[in-house]
Amino acid sequence: MELRQLRYFLAVARERNFSRAAENLHIAQPPLSRQIQQLEDELGVLLIDRSSRPLDLTEAGRFFYEQSGQIMARIEHMREQTRKIGLSKRERYVIGCVGSTLYGGIPDLVRRMHMRWPDLDIEIREMMSTEQVTALKERRIDLGFGRVRFNDREVERLTLREERLVVAFPKGHPKSLSADPIALSELEGEPLIIYPSAPRPSFADEILNMLSEQGISPGSVEEVREIQTALGIVAAGMSLCVIPAASQRQRPDDVCYRTIKDENATSPIIMSFRRDDAKGRIEEIKQLIREMYADNPPWLQLSNVQLDGA
Amino acid sequence: MELRQLRYFLAVARERNFSRAAENLHIAQPPLSRQIQQLEDELGVLLIDRSSRPLDLTEAGRFFYEQSGQIMARIEHMREQTRKIGLSKRERYVIGCVGSTLYGGIPDLVRRMHMRWPDLDIEIREMMSTEQVTALKERRIDLGFGRVRFNDREVERLTLREERLVVAFPKGHPKSLSADPIALSELEGEPLIIYPSAPRPSFADEILNMLSEQGISPGSVEEVREIQTALGIVAAGMSLCVIPAASQRQRPDDVCYRTIKDENATSPIIMSFRRDDAKGRIEEIKQLIREMYADNPPWLQLSNVQLDGA
DNA sequence: CCATCATTATACCTTTCAGGTATCAAACCC
């Protein structure tokens, strides 16, 4: 598959007419027909229903049209951004973080960093904990915030805090009627949703480990790619889910949350960075985080701060 | 730009070595070098720093690597999905909706539709109100939920309810101290964030119209692409923002919301569909929505239901 | 239902450009 084929298909899909599309593309009609045929051959699926005029897209063609349009827009955006970054003299500082930290202190930290270094272009990139290690080593990010512990010679990690875990129940679930902390053992036999399903090891494994260490076996375990989906399934009444405390800001109307009683049922927030970091902002960033924690923001509740030991 | 060049660049960026990358790609090294050069020429930006071995990516190259990897993954996903849809015999039903309706009844409606038609593959696609009209006409979606009124011969629209609007304040803003409804006139002179910036006309214009009709002029107006960004800027204390009531479920910790007193300060939820819809499920869907509204879910508060007139 | 028009598919030729080979020029490594 080549971008040319996507461009051609988009033109045909928009015009619903090969000849006119070919004109717009400044090529003759037969090569256009052939490229579309090749695309369909490769996919093994018909995209255009040619049995009637004006042409109609097949079901698969409609989907492909939608997607390829978005992809072309995204590529155009990448092209412009790359050009801009290449020509810009401003320094870039890229932060990789797992989604749940965006519900915690990251937005506030970025604000403080903006104030501290106005000439820095700060960028946030969502990224699983495990990806952060390689991204750091390959200098694709300068700082990472994750939830899974790992060891790597080149990467230093610092546990900022241990966040308590909560159980998400569908509204109306018998065990959701109390607002009190819940014992981990009450998950015995309950259907459980975990996330993310890839890449491993992830938060999903931390939860499974925690349960098996305590000898608790859920009734069923299903994996989904992201927390939104997980909470959607919880809201639909199909299952329960264990999430970090800060993430319970989501869906307050159709999902109920109960903190887990066991104080060791926690998930860490780990900051990681290159040992040989040349940009030399790490110490000041630690200081900004200390100041932020001192302000005791609401998302800090239910956490055991550890940064002071740093 | 062609996908081949993205594939080649990814291989070089991963290996940090042209010769080895060429081996992996089963081509010789010189053509690989040339393709990368062409890519760099087209972008007008150097992606790879060749002045030292092992090779290093430039700042722009790092960005391009990140992006093109994601794009390739997305294309792969599109290819598989297209194939699957093309071979599947199941019927697809695509719903286009603006983001804020996902905080309302759409998830519940989809659940009910799943139960009613187990053999239907229902798909949700985020889409601005204006895009929905063309998407309906081109049969890319079967049902739309939007916030902007429009007229089109082929498309029928039905106002489900009028949702009250609320103002978002940064925590600690003097006007956020009261929880009572706020008069629209109090926005006079305040800096305002509106969204989405494209495509027009959008919710942003509805807000601007409403204000100018009442003779209210905000201190400054800035446009952003999406509500997340808008609320982030509000949380950072830079501005205020007017949003539909159902969207106030977001960021409850660092943003305060006050309902607007004026009962006409509302935003409609509009369902739209093709007049000639062949799938013939519209009447049953209306019935499902009526049942859903009868259950009086929490997101229905602060809304004036209008569906009964349908 | 057939004739005509519009439009797409097929056959075949031309041209462009991706890929290969040979070789040169740096950069790294003792």
Place this chain on the structure above:
DNA sequence: GGGTTTGATACCTGAAAGGTATAATGATGG
């Protein structure tokens, strides 16, 4: 600093994109 690794350059070959002519097919109107 001389050998080795590796990327760039020059030039050639061949696959594939694009063009032209024409046949096949669906739409349209009497």
